Amino acid sequence: MRILGTKVVPALSGNMTLKDATNEAMRHWINHPTDTHYIIGSVVGPHPYPDMVARFQSVISAEIKKQLQQEIGNPYPDYVLACIGGGSNAAGAFYNFLSDEHVNLVGVEAAGLGIDSGESAATTALGKPGVLHGSKTLLMQTADGQVVEPYSISAGLDYPGIGPLHAHLFETGRVQFLSATDDEAMNAGIELSRLEGIIPAIESAHAIAALSKLDLDPDDVVVINLSGRGDKDLETYIRWGKY
Ligand SMILES: Cc1ncc(COP(=O)(O)O)c(C=O)c1O
DSSP: OTTTTOOOOOOOSTTSSHHHHHHHHHHHHHHOTTTOOOOOSSSOSSTTHHHHHHHHHTHHHHHHHHHHHHHHSOSOOSEEEEEOSSSHHHHHHHHTTTTOTTSEEEEEEEEETOGGGTOOBOHHHHOEEEEETTEEEEEOBOTTSOBOOOOOSSGGGOOSBOOHHHHHHHHHTSEEEEEEEHHHHHHHHHHHHHHHSOOOOHHHHHHHHGGGGSOOOTTOOEEEOOOOGGGGGHHHHHHHHTO
Protein backbone atom coordinates (compact mmCIF):
# COMPACT_ATOMS: atom_id res chain seq x y z
CA MET A 1 0.00 0.00 0.00
CA ARG A 2 2.90 2.37 0.76
CA ILE A 3 4.40 1.67 -2.68
CA LEU A 4 1.09 2.89 -4.11
CA GLY A 5 1.41 6.12 -2.12
CA THR A 6 -0.84 5.30 0.83
CA LYS A 7 -0.17 6.61 4.31
CA VAL A 8 -0.74 3.51 6.45
CA VAL A 9 -1.87 4.07 10.04
CA PRO A 10 -1.96 0.88 12.15
CA ALA A 11 -5.00 0.29 14.36
CA LEU A 12 -3.73 -0.02 17.92
CA SER A 13 -7.10 -0.29 19.70
CA GLY A 14 -8.92 -3.45 20.79
CA ASN A 15 -7.35 -6.65 19.54
CA MET A 16 -5.85 -4.82 16.54
CA THR A 17 -7.84 -6.98 14.10
CA LEU A 18 -9.92 -6.13 11.03
CA LYS A 19 -12.89 -5.12 13.21
CA ASP A 20 -10.70 -2.68 15.15
CA ALA A 21 -9.18 -1.26 11.95
CA THR A 22 -12.72 -0.73 10.67
CA ASN A 23 -13.63 1.05 13.94
CA GLU A 24 -10.61 3.32 13.52
CA ALA A 25 -11.40 4.06 9.86
CA MET A 26 -14.94 5.07 10.85
CA ARG A 27 -13.64 7.25 13.70
CA HIS A 28 -11.38 9.03 11.22
CA TRP A 29 -14.26 9.48 8.79
CA ILE A 30 -16.54 10.96 11.45
CA ASN A 31 -13.80 13.41 12.42
CA HIS A 32 -12.91 14.39 8.84
CA PRO A 33 -16.23 14.36 6.98
CA THR A 34 -15.33 17.05 4.45
CA ASP A 35 -12.29 15.38 2.91
CA THR A 36 -12.82 11.66 3.54
CA HIS A 37 -14.41 9.93 0.60
CA TYR A 38 -13.93 6.21 0.92
CA ILE A 39 -13.47 4.27 4.08
CA ILE A 40 -13.84 0.53 3.81
CA GLY A 41 -12.68 -2.04 1.29
CA SER A 42 -15.49 -4.46 1.98
CA VAL A 43 -19.27 -4.46 1.59
CA VAL A 44 -19.75 -3.37 5.20
CA GLY A 45 -20.39 -0.07 6.95
CA PRO A 46 -23.27 2.38 6.58
CA HIS A 47 -25.16 3.00 3.35
CA PRO A 48 -24.06 3.75 0.66
CA TYR A 49 -20.71 2.02 1.20
CA PRO A 50 -21.85 -1.62 0.98
CA ASP A 51 -23.75 -0.81 -2.21
CA MET A 52 -20.88 1.21 -3.71
CA VAL A 53 -18.31 -1.50 -3.00
CA ALA A 54 -20.57 -4.25 -4.37
CA ARG A 55 -21.08 -2.27 -7.58
CA PHE A 56 -17.35 -1.62 -7.98
CA GLN A 57 -16.56 -5.29 -7.38
CA SER A 58 -19.28 -6.39 -9.82
CA VAL A 59 -16.69 -6.13 -12.61
CA ILE A 60 -15.58 -9.57 -11.39
CA SER A 61 -18.80 -11.33 -12.38
CA ALA A 62 -19.03 -9.28 -15.60
CA GLU A 63 -15.55 -10.59 -16.44
CA ILE A 64 -16.48 -14.17 -15.43
CA LYS A 65 -19.44 -14.07 -17.81
CA LYS A 66 -17.31 -12.66 -20.62
CA GLN A 67 -14.51 -15.20 -20.19
CA LEU A 68 -16.92 -18.16 -19.91
CA GLN A 69 -18.68 -17.05 -23.10
CA GLN A 70 -15.30 -17.00 -24.85
CA GLU A 71 -14.06 -20.29 -23.36
CA ILE A 72 -17.17 -22.51 -23.32
CA GLY A 73 -19.71 -20.56 -25.39
CA ASN A 74 -22.02 -20.05 -22.39
CA PRO A 75 -21.77 -17.29 -19.79
CA TYR A 76 -23.36 -19.36 -17.00
CA PRO A 77 -21.31 -21.61 -14.73
CA ASP A 78 -22.98 -24.24 -12.52
CA TYR A 79 -21.30 -22.87 -9.39
CA VAL A 80 -19.56 -19.69 -8.28
CA LEU A 81 -17.59 -19.97 -5.02
CA ALA A 82 -16.02 -17.15 -3.05
CA CYS A 83 -14.75 -16.65 0.49
CA ILE A 84 -16.59 -14.21 2.75
CA GLY A 85 -15.08 -11.98 5.40
CA GLY A 86 -17.17 -8.82 5.00
CA GLY A 87 -18.01 -10.20 1.59
CA SER A 88 -16.69 -7.83 -1.11
CA ASN A 89 -15.01 -10.35 -3.39
CA ALA A 90 -18.05 -12.62 -3.03
CA ALA A 91 -20.44 -9.74 -3.73
CA GLY A 92 -18.49 -8.99 -6.91
CA ALA A 93 -18.36 -12.62 -8.01
CA PHE A 94 -22.11 -13.12 -7.37
CA TYR A 95 -23.46 -9.74 -8.48
CA ASN A 96 -24.23 -10.38 -12.16
CA PHE A 97 -25.52 -13.90 -11.43
CA LEU A 98 -28.04 -12.99 -8.73
CA SER A 99 -30.98 -13.13 -11.16
CA ASP A 100 -29.67 -16.27 -12.89
CA GLU A 101 -31.26 -18.73 -10.49
CA HIS A 102 -29.73 -21.78 -12.19
CA VAL A 103 -26.25 -20.59 -11.15
CA ASN A 104 -25.44 -21.92 -7.66
CA LEU A 105 -23.74 -19.28 -5.55
CA VAL A 106 -21.65 -20.45 -2.61
CA GLY A 107 -20.10 -18.24 0.07
CA VAL A 108 -17.43 -19.72 2.31
CA GLU A 109 -16.81 -18.39 5.80
CA ALA A 110 -13.92 -19.06 8.17
CA ALA A 111 -14.68 -21.77 10.71
CA GLY A 112 -11.32 -21.12 12.40
CA LEU A 113 -10.65 -23.94 14.86
CA GLY A 114 -14.20 -25.28 14.30
CA ILE A 115 -17.65 -23.70 14.29
CA ASP A 116 -18.38 -24.76 17.87
CA SER A 117 -14.86 -24.13 19.19
CA GLY A 118 -15.47 -20.53 20.28
CA GLU A 119 -12.66 -19.58 17.87
CA SER A 120 -14.27 -18.93 14.53
CA ALA A 121 -15.67 -16.28 12.21
CA ALA A 122 -18.56 -18.27 10.71
CA THR A 123 -21.10 -15.48 10.96
CA THR A 124 -24.09 -17.05 9.22
CA ALA A 125 -23.72 -20.18 11.37
CA LEU A 126 -23.29 -18.30 14.66
CA GLY A 127 -24.65 -14.79 14.15
CA LYS A 128 -27.91 -13.11 15.06
CA PRO A 129 -29.38 -9.86 13.70
CA GLY A 130 -27.58 -6.84 15.11
CA VAL A 131 -26.00 -3.53 14.19
CA LEU A 132 -22.27 -3.21 13.50
CA HIS A 133 -20.38 -0.38 11.80
CA GLY A 134 -23.63 1.25 10.74
CA SER A 135 -25.36 -1.76 9.15
CA LYS A 136 -28.10 -4.03 10.40
CA THR A 137 -26.82 -7.47 9.55
CA LEU A 138 -25.91 -10.84 11.01
CA LEU A 139 -23.44 -10.45 13.82
CA MET A 140 -21.59 -12.75 16.22
CA GLN A 141 -22.71 -11.43 19.60
CA THR A 142 -23.34 -12.37 23.20
CA ALA A 143 -26.85 -12.54 24.69
CA ASP A 144 -26.28 -8.90 25.76
CA GLY A 145 -25.48 -7.81 22.22
CA GLN A 146 -21.74 -7.41 22.78
CA VAL A 147 -19.61 -8.29 19.74
CA VAL A 148 -17.91 -11.68 20.06
CA GLU A 149 -14.25 -11.55 19.04
CA PRO A 150 -13.94 -13.55 15.85
CA TYR A 151 -10.99 -15.76 15.01
CA SER A 152 -9.54 -17.05 11.76
CA ILE A 153 -5.99 -17.85 10.67
CA SER A 154 -6.78 -15.50 7.81
CA ALA A 155 -6.66 -11.81 8.78
CA GLY A 156 -9.12 -10.84 6.04
CA LEU A 157 -11.86 -13.22 7.24
CA ASP A 158 -11.43 -12.35 10.91
CA TYR A 159 -14.62 -10.24 11.09
CA PRO A 160 -17.65 -10.79 13.38
CA GLY A 161 -20.28 -9.75 10.82
CA ILE A 162 -21.01 -9.93 7.11
CA GLY A 163 -22.16 -7.25 4.72
CA PRO A 164 -25.94 -6.66 4.84
CA LEU A 165 -26.27 -7.86 1.23
CA HIS A 166 -24.97 -11.28 2.30
CA ALA A 167 -27.23 -11.42 5.37
CA HIS A 168 -30.11 -10.91 2.93
CA LEU A 169 -28.82 -13.54 0.49
CA PHE A 170 -28.44 -15.96 3.40
CA GLU A 171 -31.97 -15.27 4.63
CA THR A 172 -33.53 -15.67 1.18
CA GLY A 173 -31.45 -18.79 0.47
CA ARG A 174 -30.12 -17.39 -2.83
CA VAL A 175 -26.57 -18.06 -1.64
CA GLN A 176 -25.52 -21.28 0.08
CA PHE A 177 -23.15 -20.61 2.97
CA LEU A 178 -20.45 -23.12 3.89
CA SER A 179 -17.40 -22.80 6.09
CA ALA A 180 -13.85 -24.12 6.13
CA THR A 181 -11.56 -24.49 9.12
CA ASP A 182 -8.02 -23.11 9.32
CA ASP A 183 -6.57 -26.56 8.59
CA GLU A 184 -8.91 -27.23 5.66
CA ALA A 185 -8.04 -23.85 4.12
CA MET A 186 -4.29 -24.22 4.67
CA ASN A 187 -4.27 -27.72 3.15
CA ALA A 188 -6.26 -26.44 0.16
CA GLY A 189 -3.83 -23.51 -0.23
CA ILE A 190 -0.81 -25.82 -0.20
CA GLU A 191 -2.52 -28.20 -2.65
CA LEU A 192 -3.26 -25.39 -5.13
CA SER A 193 0.33 -24.15 -4.82
CA ARG A 194 1.66 -27.60 -5.68
CA LEU A 195 -0.80 -28.36 -8.46
CA GLU A 196 -0.96 -24.98 -10.19
CA GLY A 197 2.00 -22.96 -8.94
CA ILE A 198 -0.43 -20.35 -7.60
CA ILE A 199 -0.09 -19.54 -3.90
CA PRO A 200 -3.59 -18.39 -2.96
CA ALA A 201 -4.30 -15.76 -0.33
CA ILE A 202 -5.40 -17.71 2.75
CA GLU A 203 -8.79 -15.99 2.46
CA SER A 204 -9.35 -17.49 -1.00
CA ALA A 205 -7.99 -20.86 0.14
CA HIS A 206 -11.19 -21.17 2.23
CA ALA A 207 -13.23 -21.14 -0.99
CA ILE A 208 -11.00 -23.83 -2.51
CA ALA A 209 -11.42 -25.96 0.62
CA ALA A 210 -15.20 -25.88 0.21
CA LEU A 211 -15.00 -27.60 -3.19
CA SER A 212 -14.84 -31.03 -1.56
CA LYS A 213 -18.04 -30.23 0.40
CA LEU A 214 -20.13 -29.85 -2.75
CA ASP A 215 -21.84 -32.69 -4.55
CA LEU A 216 -20.40 -31.94 -7.98
CA ASP A 217 -20.87 -33.73 -11.30
CA PRO A 218 -17.75 -34.23 -13.43
CA ASP A 219 -19.25 -31.97 -16.11
CA ASP A 220 -20.06 -29.09 -13.76
CA VAL A 221 -18.49 -25.75 -14.58
CA VAL A 222 -17.20 -24.28 -11.33
CA VAL A 223 -15.71 -20.82 -10.87
CA ILE A 224 -13.72 -20.09 -7.71
CA ASN A 225 -12.92 -16.47 -7.09
CA LEU A 226 -9.24 -16.54 -6.31
CA SER A 227 -6.67 -14.05 -5.14
CA GLY A 228 -3.15 -15.23 -5.87
CA ARG A 229 -1.81 -12.87 -3.23
CA GLY A 230 -0.52 -15.72 -1.06
CA ASP A 231 2.81 -13.90 -0.98
CA LYS A 232 1.32 -11.68 1.74
CA ASP A 233 0.63 -14.87 3.75
CA LEU A 234 3.94 -16.67 3.29
CA GLU A 235 4.94 -16.32 6.94
CA THR A 236 1.67 -17.95 8.02
CA TYR A 237 2.04 -20.76 5.45
CA ILE A 238 5.62 -21.36 6.59
CA ARG A 239 4.69 -21.37 10.29
CA TRP A 240 1.68 -23.62 9.75
CA GLY A 241 3.44 -26.17 7.51
CA LYS A 242 6.78 -25.99 9.34
CA TYR A 243 8.53 -25.56 5.96
C1 LIG B 1 -7.16 -11.51 -0.62
C2 LIG B 1 -8.38 -11.28 0.20
N1 LIG B 1 -9.49 -11.98 -0.08
C3 LIG B 1 -10.62 -11.80 0.64
C4 LIG B 1 -10.67 -10.91 1.70
C5 LIG B 1 -11.93 -10.81 2.49
O1 LIG B 1 -12.61 -9.64 2.25
P1 LIG B 1 -14.06 -9.69 1.57
O2 LIG B 1 -14.85 -10.68 2.34
O3 LIG B 1 -14.55 -8.30 1.69
O4 LIG B 1 -13.86 -10.11 0.15
C6 LIG B 1 -9.54 -10.15 2.02
C7 LIG B 1 -9.58 -9.19 3.12
O5 LIG B 1 -8.61 -8.58 3.50
C8 LIG B 1 -8.36 -10.36 1.27
O6 LIG B 1 -7.23 -9.70 1.56
